Amino acid sequence: MGGRLPLFRDLLPRGLLGRSVLIILVPILLLQAVALQLFYGGHLDVISRRLAGGVAGDVAMLVELLQRETIEDRSWIFREASWRLDLALAFEAGARLNAVERRASMPLLPLEEDLNRALEERLRLPFDTDWQSDPRSVIIRVQTPDGVLHVEAPRKRLFTATLYLFVIWLVGSALLLSAVAVVFMKNQVRAIRRLAGAAEAFGLGRDIGTIKPEGAAEVRQAAQAFNRMQDRIRRFVGQRTDMLAGISHDLRTPLTRMRLALAMLPRSADTEEDLSALTADVEEMERMIAAYLAFARGEGTEQAAPADLVELVQEVAAKARRSGATVEVVAPSGLMLPLRADALRRCLGNLLDNARRHGRLIMVAVDTVSRGEPGDEAAPAWAQITVDDDGPGIPAAGREAAFRPFASGAPGGTGLGLAIARDIVRAHGGEIALEQSPLGGLRARLRLPV
Ligand SMILES: Nc1ncnc2c1ncn2[C@@H]1O[C@H](COP(=O)(O)OP(=O)(O)OP(=O)(O)O)[C@@H](O)[C@H]1O
Numbered sequence: 001m002g003g004r005l006p007l008f009r010d011l012l013p014r015g016l017l018g019r020s021v022l023i024i025l026v027p028i029l030l031l032q033a034v035a036l037q038l039f040y041g042g043h044l045d046v047i048s049r050r051l052a053g054g055v056a057g058d059v060a061m062l063v064e065l066l067q068r069e070t071i072e073d074r075s076w077i078f079r080e081a082s083w084r085l086d087l088a089l090a091f092e093a094g095a096r097l098n099a100v101e102r103r104a105s106m107p108l109l110p111l112e113e114d115l116n117r118a119l120e121e122r123l124r125l126p127f128d129t130d131w132q133s134d135p136r137s138v139i140i141r142v143q144t145p146d147g148v149l150h151v152e153a154p155r156k157r158l159f160t161a162t163l164y165l166f167v168i169w170l171v172g173s174a175l176l177l178s179a180v181a182v183v184f185m186k187n188q189v190r191a192i193r194r195l196a197g198a199a200e201a202f203g204l205g206r207d208i209g210t211i212k213p214e215g216a217a218e219v220r221q222a223a224q225a226f227n228r229m230q231d232r233i234r235r236f237v238g239q240r241t242d243m244l245a246g247i248s249h250d251l252r253t254p255l256t257r258m259r260l261a262l263a264m265l266p267r268s269a270d271t272e273e274d275l276s277a278l279t280a281d282v283e284e285m286e287r288m289i290a291a292y293l294a295f296a297r298g299e300g301t302e303q304a305a306p307a308d309l310v311e312l313v314q315e316v317a318a319k320a321r322r323s324g325a326t327v328e329v330v331a332p333s334g335l336m337l338p339l340r341a342d343a344l345r346r347c348l349g350n351l352l353d354n355a356r357r358h359g360r361l362i363m364v365a366v367d368t369v370s371r372g373e374p375g376d377e378a379a380p381a382w383a384q385i386t387v388d389d390d391g392p393g394i395p396a397a398g399r400e401a402a403f404r405p406f407a408s409g410a411p412g413g414t415g416l417g418l419a420i421a422r423d424i425v426r427a428h429g430g431e432i433a434l435e436q437s438p439l440g441g442l443r444a445r446l447r448l449p450v
């Protein structure tokens, strides 16, 4: 069943505007087509046949009359026909109708067929009709025993214009209706589009404020629901951040006290080992809490603002160089996009820090890539950053686990670096993944929406 359905679906317009206009237009056109066929199809046939019958009867009557009268009286008949019947007559004595010509004038319209049939019925003489020579009249030629009679009848006598009026009225009303529908639907569609845009922007972490509800009741309702949801999420994130910051902050003081107390404890050969282990633990806890605090502070308050990604990458690379790393950067001259600069600096800092700890050479590349199929220019783009190192890397099976908080196996690490990096990238609406680097170590690939 799948074979034909997609075909039909492909023909439908994709947008709401197109679809709703179609929904209005198709029933109207169907209805009008049925009305036209039922009413005018039959009605017009009858009228056309009767009109043709009238003209054919007049012509037959004239032919009959002409054959009974003497040559002198024919001019009287010609005059009478001209003013009483609106038929112009001419007689070509001794002429013959050309058989080839007769066959050439095949009936084209139902009108012509009706006239031919009526003439056949009433005339019982060879004849032909000529619709081409004059746009306003039809010429009927009749073969009488002593010559050819030309009858020029105005087309008005055979034809009614109401059908055209009716068709114009139908098409015009359909056009008018769809124009009205387009104008009204455009407003509705605009409201829905604005809502979709706002939801998208909010997902990317951009501050959009509350959106104004507009359009139909349902669309307004969706906009209001969106505003409430936005509010709740903001409040939730705020609470979470506040709580994290509060806990971290409150733990800091007792930890500092503990570290100072440990430093002041009297040391002996017996306790030395335990004490330095304890001190190391306390120091690690302090580092973790500092990381939490930094994370909580950054995420809670920072708004996305247009910034140069390349400049930011260069900055982070320079900082890594100062702490002794060999960093190479391959990047275009500039790439502006909405960024939470502090957060992203921390994110890249974490990645470079990992690379520096595990390898000797670090390569950072900035690039834009299409989100769609390769070659699809219209698809929106990602800004892509890859951080490569030549260290041991992480086996494919362990890469996802490395993102989990506290997943660290390395001494001196809190295990938060990659978790924080992923949080930050996701808050930008992007994604991050670990891969095998061409340098032999680990590659972190970041993608941010442009
Ligand atoms: N470039 C890398 N090469 C090899 N292993 C890595 C690399 N980066 C991270 N890892 C592994 O992934 C684990 C998690 O990294 P993550 O940055 O989250 O924590 P961390 O570096 O241990 O601690 P933190 O960054 O919080 O100081 C690391 O302990 C390490 O085992």
Ligand SMILES: [Mg+2]
Pocket: 350, 353, 354, 413, 416, 417, 418
């Ligand atoms: Mg790390």
